[in-house]
Amino acid sequence: MTQDNAFISIRHVNKFFGSFQAIKNVSMDIGHGEFFSLLGPSGCGKTTLLRMLAGFEAVSSGEIYIDGQPMSGVAPHHRPVNMVFQNYAIFPHLNVRDNIAYGLRKLKLSRSNRNEMVDEMLELIKLPEYGDRKATQLSGGQRQRIALARALILKPKVLLLDEPLGALDKKLREQMQLELRALQRTVGITFVFVTHDQEEALTLSDRIAVMSEGRDLQVDTPTRLYENPVNSEVASFIGTMNFFDGVVTSIKGDTVVIKVDGLGEVSAPAGKVSLLAGDSVSVAIRPEKFSLTDEKPDDVQYCVKGHLDNAAYLGERSHYYVRVEGVSQPVAVSAQNRNRTGEAEDRKRPVWLGWDSAAVVVLKDD
Ligand SMILES: Nc1ncnc2c1ncn2[C@@H]1O[C@H](COP(=O)(O)OP(=O)(O)O)[C@@H](O)[C@H]1O
Ligand SMILES: [Mg+2]
Incomplete structure (x- = not known):
């Protein structure tokens, strides 16, 4: 327009x-x-x-x-x-x-x-x-x-x-x-x-x-x-968003590599922001873009170990909050309850967070 x-x-x-x-x-x-x-x-x-x-x-x-x-x-x-x-x-x-x-x-x-x-x-x-x-x-x-x-x-x-x-x-x-x-x-x-x-x-x-x-x-x-x-x-105004602090380590074409607190080295689509190596950035990932598993996942590009801190059952969905070392706020994860059988789950347990490069949004705030 x-x-x-x-x-x-x-x-x-x-x-x-x-x-x-x-x-x-x-x-x-x-x-x-x-x-x-x-x-x-x-x-x-x-x-x-x-x-x-x-x-x-x-x-x-x-x-x-x-x-x-x-x-x-x-x-x-x-x-x-x-x-x-x-x-x-x-x-x-x-x-x-x-x-x-x-x-x-x-x-x-x-x-x-x-x-x-x-x-x-x-x-x-x-x-x-x-x-x-x-x-x-x-x-x-x-x-x-x-x-x-x-x-x-x-x-x-x-x-x-x-x-x-x-x-x-x-x-x-x-x-x-x-x-x-x-x-x-x-x-x-x-x-x-x-x-x-x-x-x-x-x-x-x-x-x-x-x-x-x-x-x-x-x-x-x-x-x-x-x-x-x-x-x-x-x-943060549109929906729920997880934010992580990071520093740009390198840029190759449309892909940027960022060292993210708690998540390690992560590559992401550079999007519209102009970035230089050494820039401090916010890395944003939506709750539904994470997978949450008890075993280490093998179908995602990245994963990190954490500890389930809390869970809320909301019928069609559940919300999870995961503590990850080096990340100040618990990471919010939202999952569809497709295969839940009805038994209560342990709300405090070690878990794996998984995600793909495409889920990562890089933001630079002035
Ligand atoms: N007639 C007015 N005189 C003085 N301040 C006003 C007047 N109308 C609105 N404002 C102020 O302008 C700002 C925006 O108001 P408004 O447009 O009503 O916001 P919104 O509709 O987004 O809630 C507010 O701080 C409000 O107090
Ligand atoms: Mg109004």
């Missing part, structure tokens, strides 16, 4: 509230029809960026382009966007139909035309029988669907969603995630979705912008964020 084929282009945007800088030189390009998420901890600037896209906040400097047009000075209701909020702002005194039709009231539409549009929306959110219900007689998930319909009936080119599922409990939220993704595919418009929940972002998004303290750290697909994080902040 480049500025040229982007539907939304955010270029060098800064935002100050008084002397406090909430957004720091953020640039990103969002494609037409993309499900794009802003992901980061509370306070990192997600809502501020979304409100600037909507036009509720002005940029302090930089520019936002939507559909090729600069948005500076363009009022919210003249932008081709609509917004859905976390606390589904639906009107309790109106029924479902009137809630959905709310945004149409200023347009000169015939009654039959308006009814047709509402019917289409009720169909889209799979609540065709609910038109005459009062908004107060709905579950949280249903209310959020009404809020979506109310935003979509105006046919925006971009839907902005600020933690829209945040108020729902876990099970309902997971169900709504699937519905939201299906809905986005049906309507085919661009969604910019804000969440602090990395699993939610990974499930839903075509691409994700990981943010921290007003900056965009990395904009990438879920797979690339997970497999090729640009730094340890992104790596």
Whole structure:
């Protein structure tokens, strides 16, 4: 995605509230029809960026382009966007139909035309029988669907969603995630979705912008964020990551050899970071990339002996924590319980950790 084929282009945007800088030189390009998420901890600037896209906040400097047009000075209701909020702002005194039709009231539409549009929306959110219900007689998930319909009936080119599922409990939220993704595919418009929940972002998004303290750290697909994080902040924010300290001993083409504390000499794909012999680096390995065996493994490139410190049985998976001499933190290992027979296992025992070169991610933090 480049500025040229982007539907939304955010270029060098800064935002100050008084002397406090909430957004720091953020640039990103969002494609037409993309499900794009802003992901980061509370306070990192997600809502501020979304409100600037909507036009509720002005940029302090930089520019936002939507559909090729600069948005500076363009009022919210003249932008081709609509917004859905976390606390589904639906009107309790109106029924479902009137809630959905709310945004149409200023347009000169015939009654039959308006009814047709509402019917289409009720169909889209799979609540065709609910038109005459009062908004107060709905579950949280249903209310959020009404809020979506109310935003979509105006046919925006971009839907902005600020933690829209945040108020729902876990099970309902997971169900709504699937519905939201299906809905986005049906309507085919661009969604910019804000969440602090990395699993939610990974499930839903075509691409994700990981943010921290007003900056965009990395904009990438879920797979690339997970497999090729640009730094340890992104790596630890997306899923669980084991970090080891190491020093580069040699580089040969795309392969780098690193002497890693506790793991010994390990070769790894060099990736995008530019490295020199003698550089201090972080070596990162995901928990599921390790194998854990009682006997020394012969099907991996590298292995090291350790001592199982703890284990947690989670049904489909188990999490293990392994002490390795020379490594300060226990190494987290995650394994699928494919062959477990049901008997309890010894949670304190000598074990072997195995891994392959391809599992190693080399990070250099400045
Ligand atoms: N209107 C405002 N005035 C002053 N500070 C603000 C205002 N809005 C947001 N902030 C600050 O900007 C930072 C980013 O806020 P926000 O965008 O709401 O974060 P997020 O949505 O990621 O949780 C926070 O430190 C917040 O306190
Ligand atoms: Mg927010």
